[in-house]
Each structure stands twice: as structure tokens, then as C-alpha cells.
Amino acid sequence: MxxxxxxxxRFCETDAAGHVNNTSYFIYLEEARGRFFQSNLENxxxxxxxxxxxxxxxxxxQAYFNQQLIISTWISKIGTKSFQFKHEIKAKDTGVxxxxxxxxxxxxxxxxxxxxxxxxxxxxRLEGQLVTS
Amino acid sequence: MxxxxxxxxRFCETDAAGHVNNTSYFIYLEEARGRFFQSNLENxxxxxxxxxxxxxxxxxxQAYFNQQLIISTWISKIGTKSFQFKHEIKAKDTGVxxxxxxxxxxxxxxxxxxxxxxxxxxxxRLEGQLVTS
Amino acid sequence: MxxxxxxxxRFCETDAAGHVNNTSYFIYLEEARGRFFQSNLENxxxxxxxxxxxxxxxxxxQAYFNQQLIISTWISKIGTKSFQFKHEIKAKDTGVxxxxxxxxxxxxxxxxxxxxxxxxxxxxRLEGQLVTS
Amino acid sequence: MxxxxxxxxRFCETDAAGHVNNTSYFIYLEEARGRFFQSNLENxxxxxxxxxxxxxxxxxxQAYFNQQLIISTWISKIGTKSFQFKHEIKAKDTGVxxxxxxxxxxxxxxxxxxxxxxxxxxxxRLEGQLVTS
Numbered sequence: 090m091x092x093x094x095x096x097x098x099r100f101c102e103t104d105a106a107g108h109v110n111n112t113s114y115f116i117y118l119e120e121a122r123g124r125f126f127q128s129n130l131e132n133x134x135x136x137x138x139x140x141x142x143x144x145x146x147x148x149x150x151q152a153y154f155n156q157q158l159i160i161s162t163w164i165s166k167i168g169t170k171s172f173q174f175k176h177e178i179k180a181k182d183t184g185v186x187x188x189x190x191x192x193x194x195x196x197x198x199x200x201x202x203x204x205x206x207x208x209x210x211x212x213x214r215l216e217g218q219l220v221t222s
Numbered sequence: 223m224x225x226x227x228x229x230x231x232r233f234c235e236t237d238a239a240g241h242v243n244n245t246s247y248f249i250y251l252e253e254a255r256g257r258f259f260q261s262n263l264e265n266x267x268x269x270x271x272x273x274x275x276x277x278x279x280x281x282x283x284q285a286y287f288n289q290q291l292i293i294s295t296w297i298s299k300i301g302t303k304s305f306q307f308k309h310e311i312k313a314k315d316t317g318v319x320x321x322x323x324x325x326x327x328x329x330x331x332x333x334x335x336x337x338x339x340x341x342x343x344x345x346x347r348l349e350g351q352l353v354t355s
Numbered sequence: 356m357x358x359x360x361x362x363x364x365r366f367c368e369t370d371a372a373g374h375v376n377n378t379s380y381f382i383y384l385e386e387a388r389g390r391f392f393q394s395n396l397e398n399x400x401x402x403x404x405x406x407x408x409x410x411x412x413x414x415x416x417q418a419y420f421n422q423q424l425i426i427s428t429w430i431s432k433i434g435t436k437s438f439q440f441k442h443e444i445k446a447k448d449t450g451v452x453x454x455x456x457x458x459x460x461x462x463x464x465x466x467x468x469x470x471x472x473x474x475x476x477x478x479x480r481l482e483g484q485l486v487t488s
Numbered sequence: 489m490x491x492x493x494x495x496x497x498r499f500c501e502t503d504a505a506g507h508v509n510n511t512s513y514f515i516y517l518e519e520a521r522g523r524f525f526q527s528n529l530e531n532x533x534x535x536x537x538x539x540x541x542x543x544x545x546x547x548x549x550q551a552y553f554n555q556q557l558i559i560s561t562w563i564s565k566i567g568t569k570s571f572q573f574k575h576e577i578k579a580k581d582t583g584v585x586x587x588x589x590x591x592x593x594x595x596x597x598x599x600x601x602x603x604x605x606x607x608x609x610x611x612x613r614l615e616g617q618l619v620t621s
Contacts, residue, residue, distance in 0.1 A: 233504065234511045234512075237500055238502035
């Protein structure tokens with residue numbers, strides 16, 4: 090039920106401290122959510138309808154250029170107008186935890202610039218991906 | 223006591239949703255912390271000694287290309303080996319809140335790859351910037 | 356006649372080689388062109404009408420975290436449907452040349468997805484900024 | 489003889505014009521060169537010895553979020569202290585050309601901060617990848 094995607098650290102994602110820059114992790118997390126949406130909501134054309142309201146990342150170990158990372162992504166909570174993603178980033182070779190993260194996603198009407206209840210069909214799809222452990 | 227820095231949104235920091243991409247806010251926050259360190263710890267050569275352990279950002283309003291933003295940065299808490307930054311991002315013209323954020327910063331020995339107590343002189347400097355409200 | 360803009364290198368724009376990553380220079384160049392447009396074409400609402408067709412950058416010296424850079428930008432050539440920018444990036448303190456660049460910009464109809472002749476009024480504005488030396 | 493690598497456009501690599509931002513292409517090109525080095529020079533530990541001296545990219549068609557791109561990379565010329573990469577970026581599904589690029593790479597002594605002749609063993613490896621057409 091946890092969606093997994095791979096990425097390999099690009100050189101421009103590192104910084105002069107020699108490791109992956111903190112801002113780069115949010116790139117990986119956004120990509121992981123995009124792939125989650127594609128796998129689970131593709132025909133719903135609803136990706137453009139969601140907006141990120143909050144995100145948090147705990148940096149547990151440093152990552153480095155060319156390192157392969159696995160990002161696990163799942164839905165941990167569903168509310169009326171929003172739901173929550175959780176993420177885990179691990180080193181592919183050793184399994185060491187690199188980061189843990191979460192993101193609050195709101196169903197958003199861009200035309201009227203306000204949040205709206207998640208439609209029933211979308212909610213059902215999301216509920217099918219809920220992981221509560 | 224709150225340190226302020228300005229930035230203007232670059233075109234490449236926006237995305238196809240027409241607004242500033244969520245990952246770009248972490249670029250602004252890192253820059254704001256760097257300027258805070260420069261203003262308050264320059265002679266301590268300690269910037270390279272800190273590492274970010276966690277960060278969170280709440281996205282309150284969207285921002286757009288060419289918009290001028292003010293980022294306020296202050297220290298909200300100091301522990302033995304770490305301290306916490308808080309940030310507020312506002313639109314320069316209207317004062318509207320764009321984002322609120324925080325970051326946990328750890329005093330880190332890169333050679334031995336472990337955290338260490340913040341040295342007394344650095345702590346004093348940080349305490350001089352503490353804002354508790 | 357040469358438009359100048361300043362920037363200070365952000366930490367996330369460096370890489371694990373300890374210097375500014377090559378991709379970051381294109382961020383500075385795009386920002387410099389945006390500011391050039393604002394200074395010289397603001398009321399023409401034509402920024403959205405241009406698209407970049409080609410760009411080249413020669414990296415002459417390395418730049419580093421927190422370094423202040425001056426980016427000079429000028430128009431070096433104007434054709435029927437396009438014009439050319441030239442850029443020079445220098446270290447603000449020493450004047451050392453960091454990079455030289457150019458960019459070909461095409462007047463573009465996004466609706467029809469094709470280039471178009473630059474309108475007369477826009478051309479006149481651009482010609483007023485032409486630097487041929 | 490042409491090295492191929494795939495990438496899928498990330499959302500944060502697009503901009504408010506709705507397409508891939510010009511700066512993002514240089515991210516793809518750097519990644520492609522890194523993978524080329526890994527495939528062809530891995531045991532030579534020489535990647536850190538090269539520095540980019542110049543790069544140019546012609547943007548032929550726009551690319552969009554989630555599009556799959558193939559980047560072909562090959563060596564087109566080898567000099568005493570430097571060599572030249574060429575790149576072609578195509579849409580994976582249609583084969584449409586998205587961009588053509590090149591990069592001049594210099595063998596660089598970071599300790600002494602100056603270019604040096606490419607060592608004979610490295611040169612031989614590079615020559616084995618030379619594509620002249």
C-alpha cells in the first residue's frame with residue numbers, strides 16, 4: 090500500500106557542505122507525490138485540483154551525490170477538505186533512513202481561490218490508499 | 223530583534239500552476255538563515271558548524287513571479303545541542319502572510335559526524351537574539 | 356546603457372565541488388533579463404510574449420557561497436523576429452570576470468505556438484537599448 | 489556510441505509559462521554527463537578532476553510536466569586539456585527534438601586551480617567514446 094519511487098541524487102542537488110542540500114529533499118518529496126497521484130488517481134484529472142498547505146521534513150542522515158534513494162509515500166489521514174501524506178526516504182543500498190516527512194494537501198478550487206470538500210469519487214480513491222499503522 | 227531580509231520571486235521559482243513552487247520557499251528560508259548568521263555570528267566562523275535537522279513550512283497564501291517578499295527570522299528556543307528558528311514570509315506591498323516556518327538547527331561536528339553541545343560563546347550570541355513571545 | 360543587477364550567491368546554488376554549480380548561472384541570467392525587461396519594457400506587457408531560443412555561458416572563474424555578483428545585461432543585435440542579449444557576470448568586490456553569456460530571444464505567439472515579427476513599438480524600445488561595441 | 493539517459497520532467501522544473509524552465513535543461517545536461525562519466529570512466533576516479541568551461545543550449549521545442557525525455561550524450565572533440573560533449577534531448581514518445589546542446593570540459597587541478605593536460609589513460613578512454621559524424 091506504500092507507494093515507492095526511486096531517485097538518484099544529482100550533482101546540482103548537493104551543496105558546498107558536500108551533501109544533499111536541505112531544499113533538494115522537497116524536490117524529491119514533490120516528485121514522489123506526483124508519481125503517487127499518477128499511479129492512483131490518473132483518470133480522475135484531479136492532480137491540478139490539489140494544493141500543498143504544509144510540509145515538514147526531518148533530516149535523519151546526510152545523503153550524497155549519486156546516491157540512490159527510495160521514497161515511500163502513503164496517505165495517513167483523510168479529512169473533509171484535505172488529507173495527509175507521509176514519506177520515508179531511505180538509502181537504497183543500506184536501507185538507512187535519510188528523512189521522514191509529511192505534507193498536508195488541500196482540495197482547491199483555483200478559479201475561486203478557495204478550498205472545497207474532496208469529491209466523493211476522489212475520496213474513495215484516496216481511502217483505498219489509506220495506511221494507518 | 224527579528225531579522226528581516228528581502229527577496230524578489232524569480233521566474234524559475236514559479237511552476238506550471240502559475241505560482242511559486244513549494245520547494246522555492248525552502249530556498250528563501252535557507253537564505254534568510256544564512257543572512258541571520260552573517261548579521262549575528264559572523265566573527266564566530268560557526269556557520270559551517272550548524273546543520274539543519276528538521277524544517278516545516280505552512281503555506282498560507284500563494285506568491286507569484288516578481289513579487290517582493292519579506293522574510294522575518296528569529297530564534298525561538300535554545301537547547302543544549304540545538305536551537306530553533308522561526309520564520310514569517312509576508313508580501314512586501316500588502317503585508318499579507320505568505321508562509322510561516324520553523325527550522326531545528328543542530329551544532330554539528332562534521333569530522334566526527336555527530337552533534338555536540340553549542341559552545342558557550344556561540345550560545346551567548348544566540349541568546350542575545352532569542353525572541354520569546 | 357548596460358543594465359546592471361546584483362545578486363548574492365545562495366548556499367543551495369553551490370555544489371559539492373565547493374563552488375557555484377554551473378546550472379545556477381542560468382538562474383542569475385534569467386533574473387537579469389527579467390529585470391532588464393521590467394526597467395525597459397514594463398508598460399508594454401510584452402515579457403510574456405518572449406521566449407528563449409538559445410543560450411550560451413562561458414565560465415571564466417569560479418564563484419562561491421555568499422559572493423556578491425554584478426550581472427550586466429544589454430541588447431547586442433535585433434532581428435525581425437528575435438534579438439540577442441549579452442551578459443557579463445563580475446565579482447562585485449574585485450571586478451574579476453566570472454562568466455560571459457548570451458541569449459537569443461524570440462517574439463512568440465503562445466496561442467498559435469509560433470514566432471512572429473517583433474511589433475514596431477516594442478522594436479523601438481529595444482533599439483533604444485542596443486549596445487554595439 | 490551515443491550514451492542515452494532518461495528523465496521525467498518534475499513539476500518544480502516547470503515555470504509559470506506552463507513549460508519546462510530554460511534553467512532546468514542544464515540540470516538534465518549535467519545529469520547526463522555525470523551518467524556518461526559513470527558508464528565510461530568509473531574506475532578512473534577522474535570525475536572530480538573535470539570542470540565545465542562553457543555550455544550552450546538551443547531550445548527547439550517546449551517540454552512539459554511529466555514528459556519523458558531521452559538525453560543522448562557523446563564526445564565530439566578532444567583537445568590537449570579539454571574535450572567537448574554534444575547532447576540531444578528528445579521527447580521519448582514522439583521523438584521530437586526538444587533541445588541540442590554542447591559543453592566544453594576542462595581537465596582541472598583544483599588544488600592549484602589551473603587546467604592541465606588530460607592524462608594519457610583518461611584520454612584513451614575518452615577517445616574510445618569519440619563520435620565524429
